Amino acid sequence: MSHHLAPAVETEAEIKEQLDTKSLGFWIYLMTDCVLFGALFATYIVLHTSTFGGATSHDLFNMPFVLLETMVLLVSTFVCGMAILAAHAGRKQLTLILLGATFLLGATFLGLELSEFSKLASEGHGWWASGFLSAFFTLVGTHGLHIAVGLLWIGVMSWQLYKRGFTPGVTRRLILFSLFWHFLDVVWIFIFTIVYLIGVA
Amino acid sequence: MDFILGRLSFDSLPKELITQGGAISIVIGGILVVAALIYFKKVGWLWKNWFTTLDAKKIGIMYIAIAVLMLARGAADALMIRAQQALASGDAHGIVSSDTFQQVVSAHGTIMIFFVAMGLMFGLINLVLPLMIGARDVAFPFLNSVSFWLFAAGMILINVSLIVGGFSPGGWLGYPPLTELAYSPGPGVDYWIWALQIAGIGSLLSGINFLVTILKKRAPGMALMKMPIFAWSVLVTTILIIFAFPILTATLGMLGLDRLMGMHFFTATQGGNPMLYINLIWAWGHPEVYILVLPAFGIFSEVVATFSQKRLFGYKTMVGALFAIMILSFIVWLHHFFTMGAGADVNAFFGIMTMVIAIPTGVKVFNWLFTMFGGRIRFKTPMLWFMCFVVTFTLGGLSGVLMAVPAIDFQVHNSLFLVAHFHNVIIGGALFGYFAGLMYWFPKIFGFTLNERIGKYATYCWLVGFLVAFLPLYALGLMGATRRLDHYDGPGWQMLFVIAGCGVLIICLGAALMVLQLIVSIWQRKKNIAGSDPWNGRTLEWSVPSPAPFYNFAITPTVTDRDNFWVEKQAALKHKSTAKLQYEAITLPKNSGVGVIIAAFAFMIGFGLIWHMWWLVVVGFVGVIVSVILRVSNDETEYMITAKHMEQYDKLYKLQEPTV
Secondary structure, three states, rough: OHHHHHOOOOOOOHHHHHHHHHHHHHHOOOOOOOOHHHHHHHHHHHHHHOOOOOOOOOOOOOOHHHHHHHHHHHHHEEEEEEEHHHHOOOHHHHHHHHHHHHHHHHHHHHHHHHHHHHHHHHHOOOOOHHHHHHHHHHHHHHHHHHHHHHHHHHHHHHHHHHHHHOOHHHHHHHHHHHHHHHHHHHHHHHHHHHHHHHHHH | HHHHHOOOOOOOOOHHHHHHHHHHHHHHHHHHHHHHHHOOOOHHHHHHHHOOOEEEEEEHHHHHHHHHHHHHHHHHHHHHHHHHHHHHHHOOOOOOOOHHHHHHHHHHHHHHHHHHHHHHHHHHHHHHHHHOOOOOOOOOHHHHHHHHHHHHHHHHHHHHHHHHHOOOOOOOOOOOOOOOOOOOOOOOHHHHHHHHHHHHHHHHHHHHHHHHHHEEEEEEEEOHOOHHHHHHHHHHHHHHHHHHHHHHHHHHHHHHHHHHOOOOOOOOOOOOHHHOOOOOOOHHHHHHHHHHHHHHHHHHHEEEEHHHOOOOHHHHHHHHHHHHHHHHOOOOOOHHHHHHHHHHHHHHHHHHHHHHHHHHHHHHHHHHHHHHOOOOOOOOHHHHHHHHHHHHHEEEEHHHHHHHHHHHHHHOOOHHHHHHHHHHHHHHHHHHHHOOOOOOOOEEEOOOOOHHHHHHHHHHHHHHHHHHHHHHHHHHHHHEOOOOOOOOOHHHHHHHHHHHHHHHHHHHHHHHHHHHHHHHHHHHOOOOOOOOOOOOOOHHHHHOOOOOOOOOOOOOOOOOOOHHHHHHHHHHHHOOOOOOOOOOOEEEEOOOOOOHHHHHHHHHHHHHHHHHOOOHHHHHHHHHHHHHHHHHHHOOEEEEHHHHHHHHHHHHHHHHHOOO
């Protein structure tokens, strides 16, 4: 077989087909992630009142802090959208700067979340304390884990963009990343509503 | 030392004679295989041609190889269960201790569902789905390799428990609070969690892959309503996988967090809720049942039409029935625990929904029978499997409808009646279907047909053995025998348990005949060369040479009709086509070993979590991340075959092929 090997050359149509196929696959992956979060949300809702006599959501959440977190994440998604626009315009440097800003905002969000976690844990309201807190830490933590993966993704992708420019592969991953980041934003909106807003209501 | 080995020590080795025997046979078997590979200098060959392959057909063969191996392991467990229950009556205590017996039962269920049924299912889908829809490959060939190797890593991990640590005693679904740290402190449950977690993520990725393959890779002209029913069944199965498997991932994850980090999702104290686990696991588990059986329905739809030499009766209702089952399968999970005490209204709803599933299933059965009606039926082995299936599956379906009545279910809940029911639908439904599929598509993959005569004897043994093994369990269940019973005092039961044991021996004879069938068929392969179309088939896979070339189709077919290949054959009888073949350059994925490497790191994560070797977990995670990054940074993953070379290949393949 080896003597018939020739490097694959992608035509315009093939590049578009690749993007179509991979986008569809990624969308479906996002749906599976949605179901995963759905299971965690369901668990949280069931265990919300299972505090075992310990602290309830009413006692624990600090809404101004959570609002700050939310704003940081929303702005990072906005900046991410700008990065995609810059990429469509073919402006490599601007794209890199905006991706960097997305990264910083995402990292800030993650830092805020971790500081909330460590504050809760140090006050004795850790994941071990009750069914409610286990569900809380797992749901919010899973979102945080996704953010961490997203940050890693930005890092790798920016490096690829810096080295190679807008190759079909890099452009495709940029578009998929933006889907991912927006998806995490949507999940956070649900966390904000179901965990925090209803939690302190 | 604790840092390096975690909680692993010499105490983790098996203590009972039977488990020691199992452990030693696995270790010696493994050493012999590796030694043989080195001695015959086949390691490089294995790596180059198999381990790194991205060809769906080869991946399919590897899935099936693992499934067959695991079938042997699961059958050994089944024999032990039957031997124990045939003997352990009154003063006699059987062959194993009760703790070991619970491990054996858990191992049997877990391995049969996750590594036999799922393996055969994904194996067959990999083998034929791309061929059937006129595709060169799946949508994401590399992801397919990752999926397979994750499945393999899970399989290895669950079998390592036989050597160190022991199996989970918690049943195939690991119900808490028994599986919580307080009651099962050993590593058995952790093996169960992390092996299934790794294999389950592989299955989820496969689900995504095949759904996109069907939606994006069909041959030009193949509208959805022109797809073979097998493709439809896979489409519906993948949708089920996509909606069900994330729930499994989340649920196993939470049980794992309970055990590793002291959380309280499903514990009996601190606000944990064990019933939550049971709801969640069945929200995955019930669709899972249909994930296993729907592809088998698809296989039978192809087999019945082919061997009746007739168009499938009621194509549209078949598709409708698949979708009805898909939706209904998500709203019946509670019938697995009517005894939870959810109240009459809730139980009634789930009971009625469960009965409603019998309607689309009945539609399918009648469609198959009407397809046979008026057809020129050839009773080849795959067709024989269908005939057996109709009997056993309908029987299982009927006992299922019986248990859908909550009042009756209260009587037979967790009894051997239930055990008989689900074996009736899983063996008599899914497994028989996979066997039919293996016999049917074997010639397409290997180029020669299987011995018909031994195949038929094997089928009869399976049918008779199955009935002898499981009909007594219905009676025992009605008499009050519960599942996972390691010892009983009712002397009236023993005879029925002995009969059930004899049934399993007959099934084993059937399995032995299948091995013999394979050996004889390989021996006589020159005599039984299949040609491209040994069964006078109807779908696209029969239009390419056998064994199917690595590129599947030399020229992408254009589809105009439902049974396109059949229609073309009929047209060719009238006038021979004189059009010159137009070859085109094609691109195919290069082999890649990264799938194996990712799965190896995933194995390390699992093993580390089980034995609390945190450094190994870190190594595994870093390894997975680095491998993925290196893979996505590699843009040269494909190669091209030029049109001229395609023409040469095509001639070469057609030369090997005898004209029948």
